[in-house]
Amino acid sequence: MVTILTDADIRARLRPGDAVAWMREAVLAAHAGRLHTPPRVSTELGGGRLVFTTGALEGEWYGYRSYDSFDTDPGQQVVVLHDWGSGEVRGIAVGNELGPRRVGAIGGVAFDALADPTATTLALIGTGTQAFTQLWAIGAVRRLSSVRVFGRDRERRIAFARRASGDLGLPVTAVESARDAVEGADVVVLATNSPVPVIEPAWVKDGAFVTTLGPKQVGRAEFGAELVDRADLVVTDSVAQTAAYDPPFVLAGTPQQERLMSLGAAIADNVTGRTVLFCSVGLAGTEAYLLAKLLS
Amino acid sequence: MVTILTDADIRARLRPGDAVAWMREAVLAAHAGRLHTPPRVSTELGGGRLVFTTGALEGEWYGYRSYDSFDTDPGQQVVVLHDWGSGEVRGIAVGNELGPRRVGAIGGVAFDALADPTATTLALIGTGTQAFTQLWAIGAVRRLSSVRVFGRDRERRIAFARRASGDLGLPVTAVESARDAVEGADVVVLATNSPVPVIEPAWVKDGAFVTTLGPKQVGRAEFGAELVDRADLVVTDSVAQTAAYDPPFVLAGTPQQERLMSLGAAIADNVTGRTVLFCSVGLAGTEAYLLAKLLS
Structure with a gap:
């Protein structure tokens, strides 16, 4: 079964010191070319846009965050993580905590x-x-x-x-x-x-x-x-x-x-x-x- | 909590007669302009591409399917459905049944x-x-x-x-x-x-x-x-x-x-x-x- 993380899970588990250390790793991995970080893409759907920001850490995983510009407050974002080798979904975060904390x-x-x-x-x-x-x-x-x-x-x-x-x-x-x-x-x-x-x-x-x-x-x-x-x-x-x-x-x-x-x-x-x-x-x-x- | 449907759920719940009737509705809704169906978008991530095909039924919902071209067989696709009004995620399907059945x-x-x-x-x-x-x-x-x-x-x-x-x-x-x-x-x-x-x-x-x-x-x-x-x-x-x-x-x-x-x-x-x-x-x-x- 796929692991689903809610906003409550993110608040409970993500500590700011860890988050900063991990984002420093990510920034350096992107600079070294190991973390692929293409510009976001989006589609227009009448009531708003769906936006996808994607990434992949060579040999480890690939995934994305989706969010939208529909007139909802706050709506919900989705973050999906796939295993690089098997393509299987390792976990999904649903909510609005992970994006701004990152x-x-x-x-x-x-x-x-x-x-x-x-x-x-x-x-x-x-x-x-x-x-x-x-x-x-x-x-x-x-x-x-x-x-x-x-x-x-x-x-x-x-x-x-x-x-x-x-x-x-x-x-x-x-x-x-x-x-x-x-x-x-x-x-x-x-x-x-x-x-x-x-x-x-x-x-x-x-x-x-x-x-x-x-x-x-x-x-x-x-x-x-x-x-x-x-x-x-x-x-x-x-x-x-x-x-x-x-x-x-x-x-x-x-x-x-x-x-x-x-x-x-x-x-x-x-x-x-x-x-x-x-x-x-x-x-x-x-x-x-x-x-x-x-x-x- | 978000409802997650697996491949086993899709196989058990989706009957072909219903699926054809619903897809006929969708095709006609797209023709009438009520179902927004923009072309897919994708990003390049080194080992493969992530592809997003999105849609929205006016006043009802918006959502997408993600799949990829990474060298995984079969990997897993993700379908996400948001409520049009609240933006909340109504449900997510993880697996490989929904795409080809549609x-x-x-x-x-x-x-x-x-x-x-x-x-x-x-x-x-x-x-x-x-x-x-x-x-x-x-x-x-x-x-x-x-x-x-x-x-x-x-x-x-x-x-x-x-x-x-x-x-x-x-x-x-x-x-x-x-x-x-x-x-x-x-x-x-x-x-x-x-x-x-x-x-x-x-x-x-x-x-x-x-x-x-x-x-x-x-x-x-x-x-x-x-x-x-x-x-x-x-x-x-x-x-x-x-x-x-x-x-x-x-x-x-x-x-x-x-x-x-x-x-x-x-x-x-x-x-x-x-x-x-x-x-x-x-x-x-x-x-x-x-x-x-x-x-x-």
Whole structure:
């Protein structure tokens, strides 16, 4: 019988320290060419799209995550893992925990590799699931001294601060503006759905590590091009995925595009920068990677 | 908890008469625009491809089947059904029964609509799963007086005839050549993996109904172009899928392409022909359609 993991199983079994360690392995395996991570594919079905992000670890497994853009909240995602040799299904995760936790863990890997080793103050713009799982993972990499969170809805940001403080044991406070959150912070995490910039680059202190999880397409991005100018180093977890964006990735066709480096290359080659922008786009195959680890 | 159907569940629960009736509904729903059936999409993963064929029935459900071209035999396919409104997963089928049984049932729909009402003798070229499920479905539509099966491997064709006779209660005999099978038959089913023609058009009697399940791409087809010339009517279950073939569909770029009609249109408009060629390419969404019926 096929093993099925629910959201409750993922919450109970997936620890952030393990998740970050496994995602670091995945990022390096992708860089080494052992983890195949093609851009996602999708189909149009009237009420929405079905999207498939696939991956394969040579000789070990292949699999995918499916999710959709139908008008359901939250709907359910499916992650399927096949044995490489037999093709049999080793396990399936049904729910909405594995996807964002894997994005959080990749954010933890990027933070660990690229943020200043003394960084302990964090600004968070956004109060959704992706915001939460970034804290979940980064908090497992380093002891944070302060987290300031801002979202436009006052009640939601207060509730988020309370939940994150309680569930993660972090010193999280809600603040009244994005500027109040960002100014002076060592780390800035943008986790919004905003199609327009939510911060001004001048607020970001020199030497900060900035992660963007939300929109980053031409004409639709949660940050402005000046933020890219401010960064000494621009990194993404999947160059292939940025190249497949439509509308194009925000750096496409600009001189900045040539500066874009993969997270795997940055780690393998020990590249660092003073001010760093990490563009989180969702390295393919990493959901299946986590599922494989949870099932092993 | 998500309902999981295994191959044993499919074999026990899916009856061929129901399957043909449901696939007729699906074909007509696709023709009416209520069943969305985009061409399949795939990704390349080193050891093989993952392929996704998706569908959505307006207001009811959306879902997909995944299968792969990894070197596994038989591997396992996955069919996922989501509720249209909530997005929740209603059920998942894991295994290899649902895919070919749905192809068989679509073949049964085409036979029922397009074959001569007096047709009772059938020639089958090929001895694999797709050959078996065509008999499974067509045998539920009409009482066949004789089935002659040919495949190059003598032992396999004899074993196939024995199994099909026993399991389906049909008068199936193995014959020594494709010609022995095809000459005089009312119905000809080609279910091979052959990249070159396996029969000669001259063997096919006037007024026959011919189904092709195997390769039908330019430079790689189990039948020759003359068979298309012989047919008064050329039908497929998915014009969209034939248009997405790469290499192209065997009729692409020829004058014959304009004659290609969808099975849904043929049924809705009561179109018939004397000699008919049915190109089975796999209407998308039909695996999820069967799963929805089995779960309802």
